[in-house]
Every structure is written in structure tokens, then in C-alpha cells.
Amino acid sequence: RKEVEQDPGPFNVPEGATVAFNCTYSNSASQSFFWYRQDCRKEPKLLMSVYSSGNEDGRFTAQLNRASQYISLLIRDSKLSDSATYLCVPTGEGGSYIPTFGRGTSLIVHP
Amino acid sequence: GAGVSQSPSNKVTEKGKDVELRCDPISGHTALYWYRQSLGQGLEFLIYFQGNSAPDKSGLPSDRFSAERTGGSVSTLTIQRTQQEDSAVYLCASSLTSGSTGELFFGEGSRLTVL
Numbered sequence: 001r002k003e004v005e006q007d008p009g010p011f012n013v014p015e016g017a018t019v020a021f022n023c024t025y026s027n028s029a030s031q032s033f034f035w036y037r038q039d040c041r042k043e044p045k046l047l048m049s050v051y052s053s054g055n056e057d058g059r060f061t062a063q064l065n066r067a068s069q070y071i072s073l074l075i076r077d078s079k080l081s082d083s084a085t086y087l088c089v090p091t092g093e094g095g096s097y098i099p100t101f102g103r104g105t106s107l108i109v110h111p
Numbered sequence: 112g113a114g115v116s117q118s119p120s121n122k123v124t125e126k127g128k129d130v131e132l133r134c135d136p137i138s139g140h141t142a143l144y145w146y147r148q149s150l151g152q153g154l155e156f157l158i159y160f161q162g163n164s165a166p167d168k169s170g171l172p173s174d175r176f177s178a179e180r181t182g183g184s185v186s187t188l189t190i191q192r193t194q195q196e197d198s199a200v201y202l203c204a205s206s207l208t209s210g211s212t213g214e215l216f217f218g219e220g221s222r223l224t225v226l
Contacts (some may be wrong), residue, residue, distance in 0.1 A: 034214065043202055043217035044154070087153075098167065099215060101146070101154035 003100045006090050010106035013078055022103045023088030029080050030090035035062055037084040038104065042063060044087055063090075068091040078109045113137065117203050117218035124193055125226050132188045132221045136205030143180055144206075144215065145188050147199040154202065160186060193225045 005024045013019045025033075032051040036044040048055050049072060054063040062076040075082055087104040091097070116135040124130050136143050145157040156170035159178040171177070175193075180186040190197055200222050204215040 043219055044215075045217070046214045049214070098156050098159055098170075099144070100156070103151075103153040 004090060006088055006101050006102055006105045008106060010108050012108045012110065015078055015080060015109055015111055017078045018074065018076045019078055019107065020072055021086065022070050022072045024070045025090050027090060028069060030092065032091045033064065034089045035073055036089060037089040038087060039084045044101065073099050080109050080111065083107055083109045115203055115205050115216050115218035117221050119221055120219065121222045123224045125194055126195060129189065129191045130193055130223060132201050134186045134203030134218060137216055139209050140205035142206040143177060143186050144204045144209060146202045148202060149199045173223065178188065195225050198225045199222055
């Protein structure tokens with residue numbers, strides 16, 4: 001079973017829309033998560049960190065459901081510049097843990 | 112600069128040639144990772160350096176791939192006798208501590224094309 005699973009999309013939404021996508025994870029010991037965004041032909045960059053039940057940063061809200069082992073990312077009032085691939089990355093334990101990046105979820109915001 | 116620096120940004124080589132890709136991490140970051148990303152795919156882990164510990168080479172796809180990290184700073188990824196399937200973007204990332212707790216900072220990558 002993959003460490004994380006995300007719907008690859010693409011999610012195609014108009015400007016101003018609210019969109020949400022989930023990331024399910026297999027390791028119940030994962031305590032915290034990172035959401036990265038990767039623009040086309042660019043490197044991943046950190047979007048948000050989630051250390052408890054959730055986090056909110058402006059138009060972006062992440063929620064962690066430990067019982068069901070998924071983390072969601074909600075984007076309100078979508079902008080054209082939000083078009084990117086969003087990658088969910090669980091943290092692990094110990095210095096030998098290797099962050100795993102899946103294919104992520106592709107979001108396209110159109111005018 | 113303050114970020115992770117990778118060179119070259121683009122490399123075109125002929126099948127069978129050797130290539131070296133360089134990564135200069137953020138100063139003070141003890142953890143350094145190499146990933147590669149083929150078109151439309153996720154990031155594939157290659158190798159991980161943490162301080163003075165032996166590197167985790169479990170992601171290297173074949174013995175044609177090797178990497179070094181000198182003085183706990185700059186790292187070089189070497190691919191010998193390149194094959195067309197080695198064509199990808201090679202991304203280096205560094206972290207202040209291990210990736211289990213810290214954010215990874217990525218370089219812009221080295222795009223390798225093997226003809």
C-alpha cells in the first residue's frame with residue numbers, strides 16, 4: 001500500500017470557486033503533515049504545515065482526520081495563480097525517515 | 112544566494128556518457144536529499160545524507176548511480192554510462208534537521224536529457 005494516496009485530478013474549477021481535495025495516508029503513527037505545491041516545471045515549495053487537527057492560512061485550510069487517516073486541503077476563492085499540483089507529505093519518526101512525495105493532485109483554475 | 116543551488120540547470124548528453132550533477136544546500140542544513148522526477152510523475156527518492164552518518168542509498172536505481180557529500184555540504188550525483196531512461200529532472204533538497212520533522216527546501220533542479 002502506498003504511503004499516501006491522492007486523487008491525481010485534474011480538478012478544473014472557475015476563479016472564485018471553493019475546492020477541496022483529500023490525501024489518505026497509511027502510517028497511523030504519522031503525527032504531522034506538510035502540504036507542498038508544485039507549479040508546472042518548477043520545484044515543490046511548502047504551502048502549509050499541519051501539526052495538530054488542522055491549520056488555516058488565509059484562503060487555505062488543512063484539516064487532519066486521524067480516525068479515518070486522511071488530511072484535506074480546502075482552497076477558498078480560488079485564484080488563477082493557485083493552479084498547481086498539491087502534494088501531501090507525512091512526517092515520520094527518527095532521523096532515517098525519508099519524506100515520500102506522490103504524484104499529488106492537479107488543480108487548474110480557469111477564468 | 113540563500114536557497115539550494117543546483118547545477119547545471121540543463122544537461123543534454125549522449126547515451127553512454129557520464130554526467131555529474133551538483134547540489135549546494137542551504138548553509139547549516141544537515142540533511143540533504145536527491146530525488147528525480149520524470150515527466151508527469153511524482154518524486155522518486157534516490158539518496159539521503161544526514162550529517163556524518165552513512166547515506167541511505169536505498170533509492171538508487173542501479174549501480175550506475177552514486178553520490179557523495181563532501182564536508183557535510185556540497186553533494187554531487189554521478190550517473191555513469193547514461194541511458195535514455197535516466198532522462199528526468201533531478202531535484203536536490205536540504206533540511207535543517209531530518210525530513211521527519213523539518214520542511215524540505217528544494218533547488219530548481221537539473222534537467223537531464225539523454226539522447
